[in-house]
Amino acid sequence: MKRALAVFLSVLMFLTVIPVVGAASTPSFSDVPRSHWAYKEITEMAAKGIIKGYDNRTFRPNNEVTRAEFAKIMIAAADVDINKSYVDQTFKDVPRHHWAFLYVEYAKPYLTGYKSGSTYTYKPDQAAVREDIAVALVRLLGYDQKYKADLNQLKKFRDYEDISSALRPYIAIAIQTDLMKGYNGNFRPQDPITRAEAASLLYRAILDRDDDDEIKIVFPTPGQPKPQPEPERISISDSFSDSKLKNWDTDKATGNWEVSSKQVTAESDDDDLDHYFLPLNWNESDKVKKYELSVDVNVVGSEGLGGLYFNGKDGKANVVFVQKDRVVLGKVNDVEEDDIDIITSSSYKLKSSNRLKVEVNENTVSIYLNDQYLFGQQYVKQEGKKLGLYLQEDATKGAPRKTTYLDNFSFKETK
DSSP states (O other), rough: HHHHHHHHHHHHSSSOOOOOSSSSSSSSTOOOOOOOSSSHHHHHHHHHTTTOOOOTOOTTTBOOBBHHHHHHHHHHTTTOOOSSSSOOOOOSSSSSSSSTTTHHHGGGGGGEEEEEEEEEETTTTBHHHHHHHHHHHHHHTTTHHHHHOGGGGGGSTGGGGGGGGHHHHHHHHHHHTSOOOOOBBOOOOOOOOSSHHEEEEEEEESSSEEEEEEEEOOOOOOOSOOOOOOOOOOOEEEEOOOOOOOOGGGGHHHHHHEEETTTTEEESSOTTTOOOEEEBBBTTSSOOOOEEEEEEEEEEBOOOOEEEEEEETEEEEEEEOSSSSEEEEEEEETTTTOOEEEEEEEEOOOOOOEEEEEEEEETEEEEEHHHHHEEEEOOOOOOOOEEEEEEEEESBBBTTTTOOOOOOOEEEEOO
16 A cells, blocks of 8 residues: 555646656755655655656646546556456546546545536546545545544534545545644645645555555465456547647548637548548447447538448448438448449438437347437448548538538447
8 A cells, every 4th residue: 555655646746747856865845845744755766766856846836636647646656457448438528538537437446526417527627626635545545444444533623613524534644644633723625635635644544654565464264256247338528629639540541630619520632532431439349249439410511421430341331321311321331432332221311410320239139319219230241440430522522611520429339
């Protein structure tokens, strides 16, 4: 645990800057004089190589840490291995393309969040505050399992009512175990965490404690093997709030795809190109036989001609798209040929916004429009693993006055 907490602090200090290389064994920082309240904690940990300063010999003790950065710190502290294949989105404001998405999802056991109705948010850009680090330290050290919270401990602080009600047991344990202290009769639960305060708190947890995590134990009698939980199913979504298209393999796309007004569309200067494919980044080696794809097809003066593709392999793919009066399931065999082998279709009156969903169950395909079943087709062989967004050349030929946009994409593995 001590090693993990050392990593915790080390990551914290390296979040945004390049540290000094080869610092002196007894470092000093120009902005941390001997009179600084955290001088001892900062300098002693720096002398042990746990922390380092900046390249101009400063420590910047008053810099704040954001909640997104704090999630990354907790991953290092807990020695969590991140599996990028199976992660569901928990927080509305931390979508999959956010740089801290995996850190936040995997650090949830140590973090605080927010709930409104059935919606969870994390507020990644806000500063992490003292009550956040109190919860993290208590849970990381396992003190919430070891100690019973004495809520009377909180009443010694004049501002105890400012502590979030759900967090009070953790704050009480942090006080009881001397992990955290108040100042002038206040706990300051909503004060942002600074580098100096983080150094002081973690010094108290690492260097100023004599307890050893190692104990001798007796292993329980072997029993029946516990059943392994089912692996998490793939779930990838994109609302295109990030213009960099991180969820997509733009290098292997046909056509030039870009985000406009938090929607995506495509065009090309190549007159021979009739079909635009944007492949999704996902682990194509996974043996996925049942899944669903969905996307909003938003029409501005165009005739639609956009939707989804799947079973992609060697430049060929099945496509499902909406047009002026129909929904079509077909096969594209050459992106430079405008011909599409029509498998089946159904009448449909194009709207300004059309929610298209494709369900694939091995060799059976079902098509939905605006949450209503439209038609299905059997014997559509799963030939390839590439899938993603699809537009025809004519969908954007009249841009920007007449064009088709795609939005709110989702890919989910199903039972």
